[in-house]
Amino acid sequence: MRLTFLFMTPLTKLTPPNLITDATTALLVSAGSFSPPTMLHLLSLEQARDHVRFVLGKTVIGGLLSPVNDAYHKPSLISAAHRLQMCRLAVADSEWIDVDEWEAHQPRYVPTFRVLQHLHKTLQATAHPEWQRAQLYLVGGADLVAAMDDPAEWPPEHVEQLLTEGQLLALPRPAASPTQEAAFQRMLQRYPGRIHYVEQAPVVANVSATLLRQQVARGASIRYLTPRAVEDYIRQHRLYSQ
Ligand SMILES: Nc1ncnc2c1ncn2[C@@H]1O[C@H](COP(=O)(O)OP(=O)(O)OP(=O)(O)O)[C@@H](O)[C@H]1O
Ligand SMILES: NC(=O)c1ccc[n+]([C@@H]2O[C@H](COP(=O)(O)O)[C@@H](O)[C@H]2O)c1
Secondary structure (H helix, E strand, O other), X not given: OOOHHHOOOOOOOOOOHHHOOOOOEEEEEXXXXXXXXOHHHHHHXXXXXXXXXXXXXXXXXXXXXXXOOHHHOOOOOOOHHHHHHHHHHHHOOXXXXXXXXXXXXXXXXXXXXXXXXXXXXHHHOOOOHHHHOOXXXXXXXXXXXXXXXXXXXXXXXXXXXXXXXXXXXXXXOOOOOHHHHHHHXXXXXXXOOOEEEOOOOOOOOOOOHHHHHHHHHOOOOOEOOEOHHHHHHHHHOOOOOO
């Protein structure tokens, strides 16, 4: 039997309730493959936090990376054990971003709205109203939002549930195709006020996990594209090198 209950969402990096003076609080979560995590995954959360603080006027109590379950079966996925460890290394020096292992340790694939549901329940189970009332924001690239327009990939009821549990915070991603652009615009129109677009994000970069895997496979540098500890881990374990 797998002891999935042992993998609790970590709350240790959340802003202590006694330091929260704002009435409106937010928790940010980034769900993805993280195969491997890149600097842009981390920068996206930093830029999302600034947007929520300065534009939406809320106190951000924390940020989480939620690596997808192995059962997602995306061809580029390596085992969750490696992806979790790389994510832990990536956020080790962050005072506010942590890794939520719950999704990766479930016995099957977890649709993203369930990840948010689980976070909501976790916050409700604390004794702190400042955390309990935190609004959940799923942070991702505009490509993630565009993908939600495709019912074959994202069943509409999953998107509806997701936007009942929380809101979306999208960052620009370069090299979007016209089809993706159109899908993104349709999503913005379909869910007014539920999708926030950080159009003026100070840093927009064409960095993806795919790029890092390609760099490693051809023996090229990934320095500064991911934290040094992640780079070292990739080399030590000879990941992505075939
Ligand atoms: N350069 C980037 N700018 C903005 N968002 C990004 C960037 N890279 C990744 N993201 C977002 O991070 C989230 C997690 O994505 P994921 O781990 O699947 O990354 P990816 O780099 O797109 O992966 P892959 O290249 O393997 O498809 C997604 O919402 C994705 O849009
Ligand atoms: N129906 C769903 O909830 C659904 C569908 C597709 C992708 N996702 C999520 O989106 C994230 C990014 O996936 P990709 O790496 O395939 O873009 C992952 O966390 C994945 O679980 C969720």
